[in-house]
Amino acid sequence: MKGADDLNKMVPVTILTGFLGAGKTTLLKRILTEYHGRRIAVIENEFGPEGIDNDLLVQDSEEEIVELSNGCVCCTVRGDLMRTLNDLRTRRQAGDLNFERVIIETTGMANPGPVCQTFFMDDEIADYYRLDAVITVVDAKHGMGTLDKQEEAQKQVGFADKILISKKDLVTEEEYQALRSRLVRINPRASIMPVHFGEADIKQLLDISGFNLNTILDIDPEFLAEEHPDAAHDHHHGHDHGHECDEHCGHHHHDHHHAHHDDQIGAFVFRSNKAFDPERLEEFLGGIVQVYGPDLMRYKGILYLKGINRRMLFQGVHMMMGAEPGKPWLSGEKPSTKMVFIGRKLPQEIFTRGLEQCLV
Structure with missing residues (x-):
């Protein structure tokens, strides 16, 4: 079992996933360009028009960008991702690279499961990197339709430790609440917050400790109330x-x-x-x-x-x-x-x- 000191030495990793067009890349650019005193290595699977403009990133920030060669993260990336992470580790240990955390941006169609599993499967990776959290970006305007049409999108919500809802200003309060209720039913343990990418608080996105076993098992009360209308009074049963x-x-x-x-x-x-x-x-x-x-x-x-x-x-x-x-x-x-x-x-x-x- 790792003590607090061991965990502090490990490099935290955030997996950023989300619906196509929900604003993941905008959010990532913002994390990279905003000065917050942290050096970040980004692992991006270059796929389709959403890929970040590399020239922009390499000029504007000291972050090292690592591209995955095979494009799509969802099928064969597991071996590739391990190689990439081990390569980053070797170069960091040798002093060639300087970064404090890693953000992995998956494609809009990817299931984050295999990416998460990488951090539990390989001992070298598990000893060096600490999987911090999966953050999923959902688009308020098209979120309902995407959830209806794409099971991948439902999986992205199911894996999340934190769900960010973008473009809330484009829908009514009623539409927003309906989407929020649906997200809670799919995943009652992720915290949900609307986000304006121009002003998202970066601190709320990093160091969530979603995979730390000591974090409280919070479950959205809205979910419990729906599951058991008398949720407030059911604690005396052996089970309910x-x-x-x-x-x-x-x-x-x-x-x-x-x-x-x-x-x-x-x-x-x-x-x-x-x-x-x-x-x-x-x-x-x-x-x-x-x-x-x-x-x-x-x-x-x-x-x-x-x-x-x-x-x-x-x-x-x-x-x-x-x-x-x-x-x-x-x-x-x-x-x-x-x-x-x-x-x-x-x-x-x-x-x-x-x-x-x-x-x-």
Whole structure:
């Protein structure tokens, strides 16, 4: 387990993703040209007309731009990205390059999952770089239509730690709230903020620690209220998933509100005040990840385990899952479990029943 000092020495990496035309490149240019005392290496997959004008960047800033040769990030970039990151590391260690953080800009059509996994798969990369967060830019004007048409866009929302909504001034408040509610249903753990790229606070975009296990598992209250209308009063149950499941299980079961947006990607929360049997839980989660790994975007939890007097923190991306001990439970504190799963058509009933069977 890495201590705070180790984490401080690691190079933080932000993955910037978003819908085509939502303003990702504008945001990136702004991060690069605005002086904030940080030197950034950008890994850009040059793809289509959105690519940044290289002459502009190399002249105006000291950042080193690394292009991925194969163009599209979504198919074969994994090997390429590892090579690129290792090359940057070697050159930085040799003193040829000076940068403090890395931003990876993916194409408008890319699924950020394989990019995230790179940071968990290769030991050299995992020891040197710290994946900080996935930031997804959504266009308020076309966001609804893009989500309807492109599952890739839903995945980008599902992976996000922070969602920035651009062009809010082009829609009514009602349209904005409808889009925001939909984003919350797809991903209740990402913070959502409207952004004007001329004045986005860069500090709010860097050092989010979305992949740090100690960060609080915040879930948007709007999501909990929709999932359980009596969410405020449900903490005394051993669990609170007594609903029957239909074929929509695994996305939101309040389809009557949103019949026209049957998103493939959705989220659900599991809570319990009973302890898990650690061995049974490990076996169950191992099985779930084998079967549903490709459809799991992000999952994260604070676990109450039998025989362990501190909370266990766990998270995963696709098939990669990790856990580490967190703070001890305080004497007046009621230990409990809270887990959130975000993925594609996940069978909530199977997850919930399986997790319940792992309780002591």
